[in-house]
Amino acid sequence: GKPEDSMDKSNIVTCTAPVNIAVIKYWGKRNEELILPINSSLSVTLHQDQLKTTTTVATSRSFQEDRIWLNGKEEDINHPRIQSCLREIRRLARKRRSDGDPGFDLTSLSHKVHICSVNNFPTAAGxxxxxxxxxxxxxxxxQVFGIEGELSGIARQGSGSACRSMYGGFVQWIMGQKDDGKDSLAQQVEPETHWPELRILVLVASAERKPIGSTSGMQTSVQTSCLLKHRAESVVPGRMVEMTEAVQRKDFAAFAELTMKDSNQFHATCLDTYPPIFYLNNVSQQVISLVHRYNRHHGETRAAYTFDAGPNAVIFILQQHVPEFVQAVQHFFPPESNGGQFIKGLPVNHAALSEELKRAIGLEPMPKGISYIISTKAGPGPCVVEDPAQHLLGSDGLPK
Ligand code: DP6
Incomplete structure (x- = not known):
């Protein structure tokens, strides 16, 4: 074709990426700008059939400026963290060009981008x-700029925990030592196929108010909590080794106990923050009691909870125990009768709940404390969506 053809060519790509849940928590930065953590962390990537973000990026010579739409609303492209990601990707693309890659499309670099992103789960779910x-x-x-290879160091500069969503399965974020952050990267520990019996239940608590965000919460913790300093220096290094081994051995009891202890220590550092931060509410506390009493009744660790910067519990449990556990949750958190489906996601078989177990748990039921459960498992990392019908931007470069 004529050279003008490639100049006019617009470029459009759609991809999806997963949510992850940390079992060894990241809390605290040593560098705010580069988002470098004070400790390593480890997470499980959740399956995208249940929870995912879909993003379309288009470049075109006709675009006047960079623009972004999130969940149907245009947002400020000048947000510093969005700018960091754009800048770092363009830097890599320029580097590839100067390295003389003949396959590189020279035109797209000078073009503005339009970005459109949606979640397949309600933001209200917290x-x-x-x-x-x-x-x-x-x-x-x-994908749009044709860059391959290590990208978790760029995702990290958008949001710390985002670097772990660049891989599927079980993922560690190695804190690194360097001041420039080049060694603060995510790495897969085991792929999503490693532990197929492992199930994950997200217990969506009907939260009344929005808790304090992680970015500012962890800032205050770093400034004021000596427990956090102790945790980062003396507790997490050993736990990273133990957790990696528990995952590799598929040792549920070890994995579960460490997961609960690390969640509890994270929330203890929040209480040790001054003024203190509370993410757990009375529903979260009742879930914690339920899990411990359920485990005690069975004489083994069958379920584990973990909580991030909000009241939702995430439960890890082996497949064979899911039906009974879900019955127990439903009994002690009676759902709204007209509230629609209580269990979303992977189907859960019905099970009987014994009077014995009810008595052993022995809590006062909390009606409507949990809105619904999302039943899921470990899943893969980001994927390209090949079907052009799935693009979120139309041929005019605007959201469809
Ligand atoms: C409690 O990654 O949201 O979920 O780096 O400031 O964007 P920023 O914070 P973010 O913090 C996540 C904190 C956490 C624990 C975790 O995911 O490891």
């Missing part, structure tokens, strides 16, 4: 969407 959102943004931008 699930951390920034990890999936920034992972998806970085992965999609990289």
């Amino acid at each position: 699930l951390a969407s920034s990890a999936a959102g920034f992972a998806c943004l970085v992965y999609t931008l990289a």
Whole structure:
């Protein structure tokens, strides 16, 4: 074709990325700008059939400026963390060009981008969407600019936890030592196929108010909590080794106990923050009691809870125990009768709840404390969506 053809060519890509849930928590930065953590962390990537972000990025010579739409609303492209991701991706693309890659499309670099992103779960559910959102943004931008290889260091600069959403399965974020952050990267520990019996239940608590955000919460913790300093220096390094081994051995009891202890220590550092931060509410506390009494009744650790910067519990449990556990949750948190489906996601078989177990748990039921449960499992990292019908931007470069 004529050279003008390639100049006119517009470029459009759609990708999806997953949510992840940490079992060894990230809390606290040593560098705010670069988002470098004070400790390593480890997470499980959740399956995108249940929870995902979808992002379309288009470039065109006709676009006047960079623009972004999130969940149907145009947002400020000048947000510093969005700018960091855009800048780092363009920097890599320029580097690739100067390295003389002949396959590189010279035109797209000078073009402005339009970005459109949606979640397949309600923001109101209070699930951390920034990890999936920034992972998806970085992965999609990289596809558009034809960049391959390590991208978690760029996703990290969007949101710390986003670097772990760049891989599927079980993922560690190695804190690194360097001041420039080049060694603060995510790495897969085991793929999503490693532990197929492992199930994950997100217990969506009907939260009344929005809790304090992680970014500012962890700032105050770093400034005021000596427990956090002790945790980062003396507790997490050993736990990272233990957790990696528990995952590799598929040792549920060890994995579960460490997961609960690490969640509890994270929330203890929040209470040790001054003024203190409370993310757990009375529903969260009742879930914690329920899990411990359920485990005690069975004489083994069959279920584990973990909580992030909000009241939703995430439960880890082996497949064979899911039906009974869900019955127990439903009994002690009676759902609204007209509230629609209580269990979403992977189907859960019905089970009987014994009087014995009810008595052993022995809590006062909390009606409507949990709105619904999302039943899921470990899943893969970001993917390219091949079907052009799925693009979120139309041929005019605007949301469809
Ligand atoms: C409690 O990654 O949301 O979920 O880096 O400031 O964007 P920023 O914070 P973010 O913090 C996540 C905190 C956490 C624990 C975790 O996911 O490891």
